[in-house]
Amino acid sequence: QVQLVESGGGLVQAGGSLRLSCAASGLTFSAYAMGWFRQAPGKEREFVAGISRAGVRTNYADSVKGRFTCSRDSAKNTVYLQMNTLKPEDTAAYFCAAVIKGPTVVVTTAKEYRYWGQGTQVTVSS
Numbered sequence: 001q002v003q004l005v006e007s008g009g010g011l012v013q014a015g016g017s018l019r020l021s022c023a024a025s026g027l028t029f030s031a032y033a034m035g036w037f038r039q040a041p042g043k044e045r046e047f048v049a050g051i052s053r054a055g056v057r058t059n060y061a062d063s064v065k066g067r068f069t070c071s072r073d074s075a076k077n078t079v080y081l082q083m084n085t086l087k088p089e090d091t092a093a094y095f096c097a098a099v100i101k102g103p104t105v106v107v108t109t110a111k112e113y114r115y116w117g118q119g120t121q122v123t124v125s126s
Contacts, residue, residue, distance in 0.1 A: 002026040002115045004096050009120030012086055016124070020081040022096030022117055029077040030054075033101040036070060036081045037110055038092035038122075047108045048094070049081060054103040064090075086124045093119040 008020040022034070035050040049070035050059045058070050069082040079096060097113035107113060 004115055004117035006096050006117045006120040009122045011123045014124055014126050016086050017084045020094055022079045024077045030074055031100050032098040033105055033107050034079040035097045035107055038094045040092040045110055050106040050108055052104050052106050057104050057106050059106040088124045088126045091124050093121050095119045
Protein backbone atom coordinates (compact mmCIF):
# COMPACT_ATOMS: atom_id res chain seq x y z
CA GLN A 1 0.00 0.00 0.00
CA VAL A 2 1.00 3.62 -0.42
CA GLN A 3 2.87 5.13 2.50
CA LEU A 4 4.17 8.64 3.02
CA VAL A 5 6.33 8.99 6.11
CA GLU A 6 7.45 12.42 7.29
CA SER A 7 10.45 13.02 9.50
CA GLY A 8 12.71 15.83 10.61
CA GLY A 9 10.35 17.83 12.79
CA GLY A 10 11.28 19.08 16.22
CA LEU A 11 11.77 22.06 18.49
CA VAL A 12 13.87 24.94 17.22
CA GLN A 13 14.44 28.54 18.23
CA ALA A 14 13.19 31.39 16.08
CA GLY A 15 15.65 32.08 13.28
CA GLY A 16 16.74 28.46 13.14
CA SER A 17 16.38 25.83 10.42
CA LEU A 18 14.92 22.40 9.96
CA ARG A 19 14.72 20.03 7.02
CA LEU A 20 11.66 17.86 6.71
CA SER A 21 11.71 14.67 4.68
CA CYS A 22 8.85 12.64 3.28
CA ALA A 23 9.69 9.12 2.15
CA ALA A 24 7.22 7.59 -0.28
CA SER A 25 6.64 3.90 -0.91
CA GLY A 26 4.09 1.78 -2.71
CA LEU A 27 3.74 4.21 -5.60
CA THR A 28 5.58 5.25 -8.75
CA PHE A 29 7.16 8.34 -7.24
CA SER A 30 8.01 9.93 -10.57
CA ALA A 31 4.31 10.05 -11.51
CA TYR A 32 3.28 12.09 -8.50
CA ALA A 33 3.23 15.77 -7.76
CA MET A 34 4.07 16.31 -4.11
CA GLY A 35 3.00 18.92 -1.62
CA TRP A 36 3.57 20.11 1.91
CA PHE A 37 0.78 21.39 4.12
CA ARG A 38 0.62 22.44 7.73
CA GLN A 39 -2.02 22.67 10.39
CA ALA A 40 -1.81 24.57 13.65
CA PRO A 41 -4.20 23.86 16.54
CA GLY A 42 -7.61 25.38 15.89
CA LYS A 43 -6.72 26.32 12.32
CA GLU A 44 -7.43 24.88 8.92
CA ARG A 45 -4.82 22.90 7.02
CA GLU A 46 -2.94 25.26 4.72
CA PHE A 47 -0.73 24.86 1.70
CA VAL A 48 2.97 25.47 2.30
CA ALA A 49 4.85 24.27 -0.80
CA GLY A 50 4.46 22.03 -3.79
CA ILE A 51 6.65 20.50 -6.47
CA SER A 52 5.78 19.03 -9.84
CA ARG A 53 6.44 15.39 -10.53
CA ALA A 54 9.39 16.26 -12.74
CA GLY A 55 10.75 18.61 -10.12
CA VAL A 56 10.92 21.48 -12.58
CA ARG A 57 8.29 23.67 -10.98
CA THR A 58 7.62 24.69 -7.41
CA ASN A 59 5.09 26.90 -5.68
CA TYR A 60 5.08 28.40 -2.21
CA ALA A 61 2.66 30.09 0.12
CA ASP A 62 3.40 33.79 0.42
CA SER A 63 4.13 33.34 4.12
CA VAL A 64 7.11 31.06 3.41
CA LYS A 65 8.50 32.41 0.15
CA GLY A 66 12.19 33.12 0.39
CA ARG A 67 12.52 31.03 3.56
CA PHE A 68 11.39 27.51 2.55
CA THR A 69 12.60 25.36 -0.33
CA CYS A 70 10.88 22.24 -1.61
CA SER A 71 12.89 19.63 -3.53
CA ARG A 72 12.70 15.98 -4.46
CA ASP A 73 15.10 13.10 -4.99
CA SER A 74 13.68 10.48 -7.31
CA ALA A 75 16.47 8.03 -6.51
CA LYS A 76 15.36 8.05 -2.89
CA ASN A 77 11.61 8.48 -3.47
CA THR A 78 11.79 11.41 -1.08
CA VAL A 79 10.58 14.98 -1.04
CA TYR A 80 12.15 17.58 1.21
CA LEU A 81 11.18 20.86 2.78
CA GLN A 82 14.13 22.98 3.84
CA MET A 83 12.90 25.57 6.30
CA ASN A 84 15.13 28.52 7.17
CA THR A 85 14.63 31.61 9.30
CA LEU A 86 11.83 29.90 11.16
CA LYS A 87 9.27 31.98 13.01
CA PRO A 88 6.94 31.09 15.91
CA GLU A 89 4.01 31.31 13.49
CA ASP A 90 5.51 28.39 11.54
CA THR A 91 4.64 26.15 14.48
CA ALA A 92 2.32 23.41 13.21
CA ALA A 93 2.03 19.79 12.23
CA TYR A 94 3.47 19.41 8.75
CA PHE A 95 2.07 16.90 6.28
CA CYS A 96 3.22 15.72 2.90
CA ALA A 97 0.81 14.64 0.20
CA ALA A 98 0.90 13.04 -3.24
CA VAL A 99 -1.27 13.08 -6.36
CA ILE A 100 -0.78 11.92 -9.94
CA LYS A 101 -0.42 14.93 -12.23
CA GLY A 102 1.29 16.05 -15.41
CA PRO A 103 5.04 16.69 -15.37
CA THR A 104 4.88 20.45 -14.75
CA VAL A 105 1.77 20.72 -12.57
CA VAL A 106 2.01 21.93 -8.99
CA VAL A 107 -1.07 21.32 -6.84
CA THR A 108 -1.88 23.83 -4.12
CA THR A 109 -5.29 22.66 -2.90
CA ALA A 110 -5.54 19.95 -0.25
CA LYS A 111 -8.68 18.35 -1.66
CA GLU A 112 -6.87 17.40 -4.88
CA TYR A 113 -4.31 15.24 -3.13
CA ARG A 114 -4.84 11.47 -3.05
CA TYR A 115 -2.40 10.31 -0.38
CA TRP A 116 -1.29 11.86 2.90
CA GLY A 117 1.33 11.22 5.50
CA GLN A 118 0.73 11.19 9.25
CA GLY A 119 2.59 14.44 9.85
CA THR A 120 5.55 15.67 11.82
CA GLN A 121 5.43 18.39 14.46
CA VAL A 122 7.45 21.58 14.10
CA THR A 123 7.62 23.89 17.10
CA VAL A 124 9.41 27.23 16.89
CA SER A 125 10.09 28.99 20.17
CA SER A 126 10.48 32.76 20.43
